[in-house]
Amino acid sequence: xxxxxxxxxxxxxxxxxxxxxxxxxxxxxxxxxxxxxxxxxxxxxxxxxxxxxxxxxxxxxxxxxxxxxxxxxxxxxxxxxxxxxxxxxxxxxxxxxxxxxxxxxxxxxxxxxxxxxxxxxxxxxxxxxxxxxxxxxxxxxxxxxxxxxxxxxxxxxxxxxxxxxxxxxxxxxxxxxxxxxxxxxxxxxxxxxxxxxxxxxxx
Amino acid sequence: xxxxxxxxxxxxxxxxxxxxxxxxxxxxxxxxxxxxxxxxxxxxxxxxxxxxxxxxxxxxxxxxxxxxxxxxxxxxxxxxxxxxxxxxxxxxxxxxxxxxxxxxxxxxxxxxxxxxxxxxxxxxxxxxxxxxxxxxxxxxxxxxxxxxxxxxxxxxxxxxxxxxxxxxxxxxxxxxxxxxxxxxxxxxxxxxxxxxxxxxxxxxxxxxxxxxxxxxxxxxxxxxxxxxxxxxxxxxxxxxxxxxxxxxxxxx
Numbered sequence: 001x002x003x004x005x006x007x008x009x010x011x012x013x014x015x016x017x018x019x020x021x022x023x024x025x026x027x028x029x030x031x032x033x034x035x036x037x038x039x040x041x042x043x044x045x046x047x048x049x050x051x052x053x054x055x056x057x058x059x060x061x062x063x064x065x066x067x068x069x070x071x072x073x074x075x076x077x078x079x080x081x082x083x084x085x086x087x088x089x090x091x092x093x094x095x096x097x098x099x100x101x102x103x104x105x106x107x108x109x110x111x112x113x114x115x116x117x118x119x120x121x122x123x124x125x126x127x128x129x130x131x132x133x134x135x136x137x138x139x140x141x142x143x144x145x146x147x148x149x150x151x152x153x154x155x156x157x158x159x160x161x162x163x164x165x166x167x168x169x170x171x172x173x174x175x176x177x178x179x180x181x182x183x184x185x186x187x188x189x190x191x192x193x194x195x196x197x198x199x200x201x202x203x
Numbered sequence: 204x205x206x207x208x209x210x211x212x213x214x215x216x217x218x219x220x221x222x223x224x225x226x227x228x229x230x231x232x233x234x235x236x237x238x239x240x241x242x243x244x245x246x247x248x249x250x251x252x253x254x255x256x257x258x259x260x261x262x263x264x265x266x267x268x269x270x271x272x273x274x275x276x277x278x279x280x281x282x283x284x285x286x287x288x289x290x291x292x293x294x295x296x297x298x299x300x301x302x303x304x305x306x307x308x309x310x311x312x313x314x315x316x317x318x319x320x321x322x323x324x325x326x327x328x329x330x331x332x333x334x335x336x337x338x339x340x341x342x343x344x345x346x347x348x349x350x351x352x353x354x355x356x357x358x359x360x361x362x363x364x365x366x367x368x369x370x371x372x373x374x375x376x377x378x379x380x381x382x383x384x385x386x387x388x389x390x391x392x393x394x395x396x397x398x399x400x401x402x403x404x405x406x407x408x409x410x411x412x413x414x415x416x417x418x419x420x421x422x423x424x425x426x427x428x429x430x431x432x433x434x435x436x437x438x439x440x441x442x443x444x445x446x447x448x449x450x451x452x453x454x455x
Contacts (some may be wrong), residue, residue, distance in 0.1 A: 004240045013299040017274045047324055117398055119326055119369070122205045122424065123248055123454040144454040146279060165204055188279050188301065190243065197297060 002026040002201070004039035007061045009065065009080070010046035018055050018187035020157045022198045032064055041202065042067055045080030049151070052080055053097060062098055067098050076179050076203050078190070082174065082181030084155060092183040103156025111152060113165030118121075119150040124164040124184075127171055133161040133175055135203060138195035145182075145189040152183065207417050207446065208248035209439055210281075213238060216255045218264030220433075235268050240275045242432070246439040251427065254284030256333040262273065265300055269449060273299020276415065279358040283331055285312065295329070295438070303330040304372060307345045309363060309371045312354055320367025325399075329367035332421035334361060334389060335376035346399060348376045355391075357396045364397045371397060372427060374394050375405040382408025394422030402427050410442050417451045445450070 002019055003025055004012055010063035012028045026042075029035060043065055045052050056062035089105035090168050093120040097105070099182045109118050128136060133200045147164065153171040163169035164184075174181040180200065186193035214221040219233045224319050239250055252272070254265045262285065266344050273280060282295040283304030289412040292303050303323075309315050320328045333344045341356035360371055373393050375386030383435060385406045403416055404427040431437045447453040 011296050011299070012272075014273055014277070014301075017299065018277055021275070111448065117400060117424075120205065121326060121370070121400055122208055124205050146220070147205075187277060189280050194285060 002040045002041045002042060003035045004028045004044060005050075005061055005065070006038055007055045007059045007069050009052045009055055010044055012044055012087050015042065015044055015078070015187045018194055018197055019201075022194050022201070024201045025129075026199070028029055030059060030061065032060070033070065035064055041065065041073060041075045043075060043077040043081035043084065045078065045084060047080060049080065049083060049091040049097075050093065050095045052084060053089075053095050053161055056084065056098070061111070065125050066098055066100065068098070069098075069179050072178050074200065075100075075180065076200050077179075077181040078187075079151045079183060080151065080182050083151060085174070085179060085181050086153055086156065088150065100179045100182070101156055101159050101174055103153050103159065103174075105151050105153050106141070108152050108166070108170065111170070116167045119148055120164075120166050120170065121148045122146070122153075123189075124166060124172075126162045126164060128162050128170065129160045135161065135173065135175065135180060139192060143192045144182040145186065145193055146173065147172075147184045149183055153181075204452045205424075206248070206452045207330055207423075208402075209246070209413070209442060209446075210251055210425050211242050211247050211439070212251040212253055212404075212427055212428040212429045213433075214253045214255050214429065215265055215268065217261040217286075218259075221255065232243065236272050236275060238433075239272045239280075240241065242439065242445045243276045243278050244342070246455070248445050249279040249281065249425070250276070251283060252300075254282065255431045256285065257358045265293060269295060269298040269300060281329060283329070286315075287321060288315070289318050291328075292323060296323065300364050302327050304331045306331040306333065307347075310343065310345045310354075313362070315365070316363050316364040318370070325369035328368050328400075329370045329372060330360065330363040331372040332356060333374050333376055336389075339390065342447070344376060348374075348379075357392055360393055361395050361396055364399055369399045369401060370397065370424075372404050377408030379404075382412075382431070384412040387416070387419055390416075390420055390423055394420055400424040403407045404428070407431055410437055410445050413442060414446060414449045414451065417446065419429075419447070432438045 162173040288307035
């Protein structure tokens with residue numbers, strides 16, 4: 001069973017449906033017992049970093065995710081959920097993340113030349129960093145996934161497993177031990193996205 | 204490189220797609236769910252569901268259909284039609300819509316874009332503008348293009364982007380239905396005015412019209428059309444193959 005953590009951020013309908021589509025049982029929950037009992041955890045998130053980080057803290061879900069990560073359970077952060085895995089975000093100030101992966105989150109505008117639109121929105125091709133990660137076992141290099149974001153993870157070179165070219169190579173996916181993150185939305189990336197979720201279920 | 208998006212638009216009334224379609228292999232040609240799956244399987248980058256229902260019962264049917272579609276289709280889904288309040292945003296986002304498109308609702312209540320963007324983020328709010336030249340000036344029309352609001356279109360779009368609209372659908376009434384190509388002049392004016400993604404709508408008649416659009420105006424991010432896709436005049440897979448062959452960044 002996969003626990004999709006519900007901490008009051010974003011709409012989790014599509015995420016839950018996408019696991020159903022690949023035949024995986026997923027529950028949207030804030031119940032610590034259920035999350036501890038799950039085989040895998042999804043940390044979702046859309047919206048502003050500071051707001052989401054505060055909700056993770058206030059609901060106790062942040063500590064629970066860290067505890068479960070330390071216990072070795074596979075955890076995947078998606079979109080803002082991925083950004084929350086890092087040490088710090090510089091989105092409207094400076095905010096602490098969960099520090100499960102070393103690195104920080106900065107405005108895309110600081111990394112790319114003028115003339116590129118912000119947010120980075122739409123379908124972009126994945127470029128694998130190093131050997132193809134098991135998360136991408138069903139993918140080919142250049143497969144497209146759907147992005148919507150204005151901030152990107154940086155200073156996390158050792159953890160980057162894929163990038164997307166947008167005036168600069170933007171961090172698209174990360175992995176460190178049993179902790180994974182996708183900046184894009186696998187639940188909105190068609191069959192390619194579903195195959196990434198399937199691979200995550202098999203890790 | 205971000206790819207140029209191809210977006211079919213489905214008009215839905217009382218839970219059914221308006222205007223018949225003609226595809227082989229579709230068991231129910233007026234089922235929005237069937238059609239959404241078909242388009243998703245055949246290369247559509249995103250879908251727009253446009254609710255043209257007037258009644259409350261029809262609205263409920265639309266919401267049910269939307270939920271079922273989001274359960275089965277895993278590409279971005281934009282919903283428009285009948286969006287007048289933040290509660291309308293809630294209603295469709297709760298069913299799995301990713302973005303919500305506002306048109307007349309924003310004209311009636313200009314705070315709607317700001318309020319929705321603050322609650323759901325800019326990326327969630329799409330401004331759809333029906334624009335027509337009147338005495339050489341781009342004017343915004345309301346009520347499905349029937350009523351001239353008198354507002355200058357570029358100024359209106361700028362204002363909505365300032366309030367948080369994250370994407371703009373430019374629907375040219377002048378070229379809509381003519382199938383003579385997109386309204387490049389109007390689209391250029393919008394691209395020059397704002398830095399958010401611009402979606403071209405109105406006028407596509409064939410594959411070349413899309414290629415001309417993306418070649419001429421690199422600032423345009425997506426092309427939207429309805430009947431030419433529904434009637435099979437343009438197959439999305441053929442369109443995307445030819446876009447890629449023409450050197451346009453395309454998701455194949």
